[in-house]
Amino acid sequence: RKRRRTDAVEIEDRLESLIIRVGEKSTSSLESNLEGLASVLEADINNYRNKILKILSECAVKMPEKTTIYTTLVGLLNAKNYIFGGEFVDLMARKLKDALKSCMWKTARYVVRFFADLVNCHVISTNSLLQLYHSFLETAQEDNAPQVRSDTYIYAVLSSLPWVGRELYEKKEQDLEKLLKHIEIYVNKRSCKHVAGLRVWRSDSPHPQEEYLDCLWAQICKLRSDNWQEKHIARPYVAFDQVLCEALQHNIPVITPPPHSPDNTYPFPWVVFRLFAYTDCPEGPILPGAHSIERYLIEEHLHNIIKQFHLERKQCASFLLDFPLKQKIPLEYVIVEVVLAEMFHLPASRYLQICYGSLLIELCKLQPATMPQVLAQAVELLFERIDTMNTCCHDRFVSWFAYHLSNFQFKWSWDDWLHAAKLPVDHPRAKFVVEVLQRCMRLSYHDRIAEVVPEQFDCFVPAKPKVIFRYDPDLGGESYVWEILHATIRKMSKHVARLQKDMLDSRDSHRRRRSGAETRRASDESESNSDNSSDEDTARPRPTEEEIERMEEKLETAHTDQKNLFLIIFQRFIMLLSEHLSKCDTERRDYDTHWYRWTVGRLQQIFMQHNNQVERYGKTLNELLFTPDLDSHILDIFNQFMSLRA
Amino acid sequence: SRVEQERCLRYTSTLYIGNLSFHTTEEQLYELFGRAGAIKRIIMGLDKFKKTPCGFCFVEYYTREDAEMCMRYINGTRLDDRIIRSDWDTGFIEGRQYGRG
Numbered sequence: 001r002k003r004r005r006t007d008a009v010e011i012e013d014r015l016e017s018l019i020i021r022v023g024e025k026s027t028s029s030l031e032s033n034l035e036g037l038a039s040v041l042e043a044d045i046n047n048y049r050n051k052i053l054k055i056l057s058e059c060a061v062k063m064p065e066k067t068t069i070y071t072t073l074v075g076l077l078n079a080k081n082y083i084f085g086g087e088f089v090d091l092m093a094r095k096l097k098d099a100l101k102s103c104m105w106k107t108a109r110y111v112v113r114f115f116a117d118l119v120n121c122h123v124i125s126t127n128s129l130l131q132l133y134h135s136f137l138e139t140a141q142e143d144n145a146p147q148v149r150s151d152t153y154i155y156a157v158l159s160s161l162p163w164v165g166r167e168l169y170e171k172k173e174q175d176l177e178k179l180l181k182h183i184e185i186y187v188n189k190r191s192c193k194h195v196a197g198l199r200v201w202r203s204d205s206p207h208p209q210e211e212y213l214d215c216l217w218a219q220i221c222k223l224r225s226d227n228w229q230e231k232h233i234a235r236p237y238v239a240f241d242q243v244l245c246e247a248l249q250h251n252i253p254v255i256t257p258p259p260h261s262p263d264n265t266y267p268f269p270w271v272v273f274r275l276f277a278y279t280d281c282p283e284g285p286i287l288p289g290a291h292s293i294e295r296y297l298i299e300e301h302l303h304n305i306i307k308q309f310h311l312e313r314k315q316c317a318s319f320l321l322d323f324p325l326k327q328k329i330p331l332e333y334v335i336v337e338v339v340l341a342e343m344f345h346l347p348a349s350r351y352l353q354i355c356y357g358s359l360l361i362e363l364c365k366l367q368p369a370t371m372p373q374v375l376a377q378a379v380e381l382l383f384e385r386i387d388t389m390n391t392c393c394h395d396r397f398v399s400w401f402a403y404h405l406s407n408f409q410f411k412w413s414w415d416d417w418l419h420a421a422k423l424p425v426d427h428p429r430a431k432f433v434v435e436v437l438q439r440c441m442r443l444s445y446h447d448r449i450a451e452v453v454p455e456q457f458d459c460f461v462p463a464k465p466k467v468i469f470r471y472d473p474d475l476g477g478e479s480y481v482w483e484i485l486h487a488t489i490r491k492m493s494k495h496v497a498r499l500q501k502d503m504l505d506s507r508d509s510h511r512r513r514r515s516g517a518e519t520r521r522a523s524d525e526s527e528s529n530s531d532n533s534s535d536e537d538t539a540r541p542r543p544t545e546e547e548i549e550r551m552e553e554k555l556e557t558a559h560t561d562q563k564n565l566f567l568i569i570f571q572r573f574i575m576l577l578s579e580h581l582s583k584c585d586t587e588r589r590d591y592d593t594h595w596y597r598w599t600v601g602r603l604q605q606i607f608m609q610h611n612n613q614v615e616r617y618g619k620t621l622n623e624l625l626f627t628p629d630l631d632s633h634i635l636d637i638f639n640q641f642m643s644l645r646a
Numbered sequence: 647s648r649v650e651q652e653r654c655l656r657y658t659s660t661l662y663i664g665n666l667s668f669h670t671t672e673e674q675l676y677e678l679f680g681r682a683g684a685i686k687r688i689i690m691g692l693d694k695f696k697k698t699p700c701g702f703c704f705v706e707y708y709t710r711e712d713a714e715m716c717m718r719y720i721n722g723t724r725l726d727d728r729i730i731r732s733d734w735d736t737g738f739i740e741g742r743q744y745g746r747g
Binding site: 311312313352353354355357358361399403406407409439442443444445490494 | 669671673674677678681682684715718719720723724725726727
């Protein structure tokens with residue numbers, strides 16, 4: 001009996017490994033591997049049905065880059081075993097419902113994409129997919145729900161169209177057109193208040209700074225005008241057309257989006273980062289245009305690789321450079337653009353800045369013949385466009401570039417930037433060069449930097465300091481002051497977070513102890529003693545109700561302190577900016593000076609960098625400080641921030 | 647004991663940093679290692695006799711997660727043109743800052 005059970009486990013493990021690894025590099029063709037695997041699975045369906053269903057459904061959402069491989073596999077299985085195909089569709093539908101309920105938007109989006117591609121494999125009927133699309137589109141009609149909610153649903157629909165667009169166009173052109181019309185109406189009526197705060201550059205030249213949904217919509221429109229032909233997605237099911245078109249199709253069960261609840265969180269909108277045009281890339285394959293669907297698909301794929309391997313920078317770099325379609329695109333350029341897009345992402349990057357910094361170093365080490373040049377070109381372009389760069393991004397750029405140089409002996413064509421020495425000190429270019437040099441000195445030492453930069457930069461490299469006043473703005477530069485301010489806010493946030501965690505833990509353990517005491521009375525004493533976790537619990541002193549109350553008070557005080565900290569900071573900003581604006585108004589001067597731009601940028605930075613904490617006090621800030629009588633230039637910054645979740 | 651030491655290494659937020667230049671200062675270390683997370687303290691390794699930096703230090707973070715970030719992203723990169731190495735450490739004890747002369 002036992003023997004049989006271990007055999008079963010072994011077989012399950014083998015099936016799992018076969019399924020997970022299908023599509024990896026192999027000596028035989030993908031098609032023959034898929035055919036072989038489908039036969040193996042078909043033979044085992046009766047004995048290992050649930051296991052196979054579970055593995056396939058997980059692969060479907062966890063390996064989106066292999067969508068078409070798994071849809072083909074499911075298609076082949078459905079052709080052999082119709083009941084199994086139906087069970088798979090039901091399981092995926094349940095997965096989708098759960099994902100929508102628990103706000104797992106990425107999972108939801110990948111299920112929708114998988115469904116879309118299952119239409120191509122004759123597993124799902126076209127009509128039921130269209131029905132699913134329409135039920136998602138209905139979120140656009142809801143009152144009292146935030147725009148980010150319907151955005152999320154509509155993004156899921158739009159981002160699956162590259163997979164199934166051609167099939168719908170051939171079989172249901174009118175329905176497709178109707179669907180697109182609905183989406184168009186939605187896209188056109190959306191509010192764009194949030195966009196200004198999310199842009200890396202204020203200017204649309206040379207590349208328009210498009211909001212993600214607008215951009216994807218434009219890409220889909222371009223795809224439509226190309227009759228839904230795209231050249232990026234590998235479609236293994238085409239080879240099995242004869243087998244698949246014989247199969248019967250299933251309907252996706254009816255899925256209605258669960259209603260909006262105030263506890264739901266939706267992804268922030270974002271602006272698509274564009275750095276390179278095809279003319280920036282030398283000979284070789286051409287960079288797909290900003291509105292070609294290939295650009296979207298390639299970028300999404302690269303972002304997913306970063307997400308999957310961000311904990312292992314060397315592996316991450318080699319997977320990026322081993323991109324499947326590397327022959328067809330200027331790979332180094334797209335990689336650099338994608339990594340910088342994450343680094344400059346607003347309001348905050350997904351990972352630590354140094355994650356991207358160390359990844360770029362690995363990329364340069366792995367591809368020394370091309371990567372450093374492309375990166376240098378990127379830095380030149382960023383520097384050229386720095387005049388209108390968002391202040392958060394300006395800081396990140398300074399910090400990363402100094403770090404990068406410190407790993408490459410501070411070698412840089414500094415002479416190209418000599419003109420910056422002649423600009424006013426608060427001009428963004430001059431500021432950038434000064435701050436980079438100061439950062440370099442912090443990572444290295446004064447003489448080392450003085451040695452590598454041209455003499456003309458002497459005005460930027462301060463005389464060797466004898467006594468260092470760490471916070472003296474003349475020596476450390478004004479950026480130090482901002483670092484200290486942000487560090488202070490972060491400390492406060494950590495303090496609040498810790499108190500909150502302590503309080504919740506204690507409350508939890510108090511509650512558990514009370515219910516635990518009851519169950520223990522009923523259960524065998526020796527059994528509860530042997531339970532390790534309860535041992536650990538009893539080792540800690542049990543919090544009394546009074547103690548918990550004290551903790552709650554402490555937390556409340558901390559929240560008040562935090563609120564006051566933000567109130568004081570914002571009040572100063574408002575005072576300074578209002579004074580400047582009214583003074584310029586009475587003196588009939590242009591208010592839009594470098595000083596003004598930096599100050600507004602710093603105000604924006606507080607909102608962006610600490611968005612989770614500031615959000616909590618949005619209502620108070622609105623009532624006390626950012627009131628309607630305030631100058632609209634200042635008020636706009638606040639409204640941009642508030643519309644991130646609206 | 648060995649078991650205890652292994653347990654310690656699993657939970658520690660202190661790192662031993664090696665292959666530093668003798669000229670690298672504490673300020674530089676804060677600038678670089680602060681990029682992985684909030685630093686609680688840095689202890690410079692000193693020559694037992696001359697009491698001058700001798701190429702290693704301990705960096706203690708407030709949290710284990712931040713120390714992990716350092717292992718991931720700073721270990722094996724350069725500071726003062728040298729490739730520095732980081733390793734888990736069971737925690738600083740007075741006296742361990744003195745390296746061999």
